[in-house]
Amino acid sequence: MELNNVGSSNSRSESSVYLAVPFRKLCLVTVSLPLITLLICFITAYIFQQDDIHETHCRVYNIIPSISAITGVSPQRYLWRISIALHIGPRIAIASVYRSYYHSILKAVEELPRKILGFRLLNLCYWLNISEVAALCGVTYVSNRENYPVHEKIFIVFMFSSLAYMLAAVRLGRLLTPNAQSLQYKQVLFVISIISTMGLIIFFLKHRLLCHDMAFSWFSLCEYFIASANMGFHVTVVLDFPKEHLVVGHGLPALKVD
Numbered sequence: 001m002e003l004n005n006v007g008s009s010n011s012r013s014e015s016s017v018y019l020a021v022p023f024r025k026l027c028l029v030t031v032s033l034p035l036i037t038l039l040i041c042f043i044t045a046y047i048f049q050q051d052d053i054h055e056t057h058c059r060v061y062n063i064i065p066s067i068s069a070i071t072g073v074s075p076q077r078y079l080w081r082i083s084i085a086l087h088i089g090p091r092i093a094i095a096s097v098y099r100s101y102y103h104s105i106l107k108a109v110e111e112l113p114r115k116i117l118g119f120r121l122l123n124l125c126y127w128l129n130i131s132e133v134a135a136l137c138g139v140t141y142v143s144n145r146e147n148y149p150v151h152e153k154i155f156i157v158f159m160f161s162s163l164a165y166m167l168a169a170v171r172l173g174r175l176l177t178p179n180a181q182s183l184q185y186k187q188v189l190f191v192i193s194i195i196s197t198m199g200l201i202i203f204f205l206k207h208r209l210l211c212h213d214m215a216f217s218w219f220s221l222c223e224y225f226i227a228s229a230n231m232g233f234h235v236t237v238v239l240d241f242p243k244e245h246l247v248v249g250h251g252l253p254a255l256k257v258d
């Protein structure tokens with residue numbers, strides 16, 4: 001499987017294309033899956049399962065349920081798990097495409113220090129992205145109702161890998177593609193994520209240690225901001241690859257990554 005611009009025509013006798021998927025559409029569908037599912041889980045759980053989703057550690061007044069709460073009740077948990085299962089595969093493919101894209105840019109860089117830094121950031125970005133996807137899978141399939149201690153630790157891994165990936169991706173973008181339109185959005189979304197994470201930690205401590213009314217609602221609101229910024233950050237891929245296609249075929253030039 002490779003990323004190609006299908007605008008270039010090859011002779012049918014030399015090569016064959018079996019499948020060509022617009023990469024932009026694939027990325028939009030990938031991000032839309034968890035977004036739409038999250039909205040469905042929120043609406044249905046808020047209407048039909050208020051007692052379950054508003055139950056908190058301190059049993060104080062709460063109006064906004066957490067993401068874990070609305071995706072941890074049944075039957076919403078099954079819809080959420082199916083959505084993430086369909087989401088994971090394309091996310092890994094997108095991570096590989098970004099790696100190949102920046103690798104091709106780095107091969108043309110002549111300044112050795114810049115080139116070395118670029119390759120280090122590229123590898124860091126790739127593995128942090130994979131770690132984020134793995135942690136997302138973990139928090140999805142190990143719900144807070146089934147095993148809260150494990151769920152909590154995986155969520156911390158997800159938050160760390162997500163923020164670290166955003167920072168590394170922004171740094172790599174500044175190094176190699178400083179004029180890219182997507183970089184501006186990534187920087188703004190990264191700042192939103194950092195501010196929301198600070199709020200999330202503060203309100204979690206207020207809820208957990210002091211049992212303040214509405215503290216968990218503010219925690220949940222910060223969580224929704226973080227999720228939205230994370231989805232927005234990843235959807236900027238459509239600005240970096242607006243016309244490319246994901247192609248499966250025979251006799252096409254191979255895309256090699258050292």
